[in-house]
Amino acid sequence: MAWQETVAQTVSGLGFDLVDLERSAGGLLRVTIDLPWSPPVEGAPAAPEQFVTVEDCETVTRQLQYLLEVEGVDYHRLEVGSPGIDRPLRHENDFLRFAGQVIDITLKAPIGGGTEGVAANRKKFRGQLERAEDGQQWQIVWSDAPPPKPGQRVSKKREPEPMQALTFRLDELQQARLAPLVDFKGRRSVPKA
Numbered sequence: 001m002a003w004q005e006t007v008a009q010t011v012s013g014l015g016f017d018l019v020d021l022e023r024s025a026g027g028l029l030r031v032t033i034d035l036p037w038s039p040p041v042e043g044a045p046a047a048p049e050q051f052v053t054v055e056d057c058e059t060v061t062r063q064l065q066y067l068l069e070v071e072g073v074d075y076h077r078l079e080v081g082s083p084g085i086d087r088p089l090r091h092e093n094d095f096l097r098f099a100g101q102v103i104d105i106t107l108k109a110p111i112g113g114g115t116e117g118v119a120a121n122r123k124k125f126r127g128q129l130e131r132a133e134d135g136q137q138w139q140i141v142w143s144d145a146p147p148p149k150p151g152q153r154v155s156k157k158r159e160p161e162p163m164q165a166l167t168f169r170l171d172e173l174q175q176a177r178l179a180p181l182v183d184f185k186g187r188r189s190v191p192k193a
Contacts, residue, residue, distance in 0.1 A: 003073045012061055017037075019087065029075040033080060033082065064078060102181055103128075139168070145160075
C-alpha cells in the first residue's frame with residue numbers, strides 16, 4: 001500500500017475527510033482535512049455548519065508523524081490544515097455540498113468562439129454552481145456585467161445583463177474551487193431550492 005493511501009486511511013479513521021495531499025520540493029508535506037459532510041435529510045432541521053479547529057489539526061499531525069515514521073516517508077516539515085475559503089472541489093459530494101455557492105472552474109479544453117456566447121478559447125469561469133436540468137451534470141451561471149462599485153447607485157430601471165450558463169461534467173474540469181469571496185457582514189444563508 002502506498003503511503004498516500006495510508007495517510008488517507010489514517011485521516012478518515014480519525015473522523016475527517018482528506019481534501020488534499022501535497023508533497024513539494026524542500027521536503028514539505030501538506031495535508032488538508034475537513035469534517036465529513038452528508039446531504040441534509042428533508043424535513044429535518046439544518047445542522048449548524050462546523051469547522052476544523054486547531055485542536056483537530058494537532059490531533060491529525062501527531063498521528064501522521066507516527067505513521068510517516070513507521071512508513072519511512074522522508075519529509076522535513078508536515079503541515080496539516082483546513083481547506084480555507086478557496087477550498088478545492090474534487091468529488092461529486094463536494095459539488096452537492098456547495099451547490100448555490102460562487103465557484104471558480106478551469107476546464108481541461110477551451111470552449112467558445114461563437115458557441116453559447118462565450119469568448120473564444122475561454123477556459124476559466126466564475127459563477128454560481130447549480131445542478132443542471134438533466135440531474136446528472138452541473139452548470140455554472142454568471143453574468144459578464146461588471147459588478148457595481150461600492151457606493152455606486154444602480155438604476156432600478158436599468159435592464160439587467162443577461163445571465164449565461166455553462167453545463168459541464170466533472171471529468172471535463174481541470175480544477176474547481178470555491179471563489180475566495182470575503183464578506184465582512186457575516187455569512188449569508190444559501191437559498192433553499
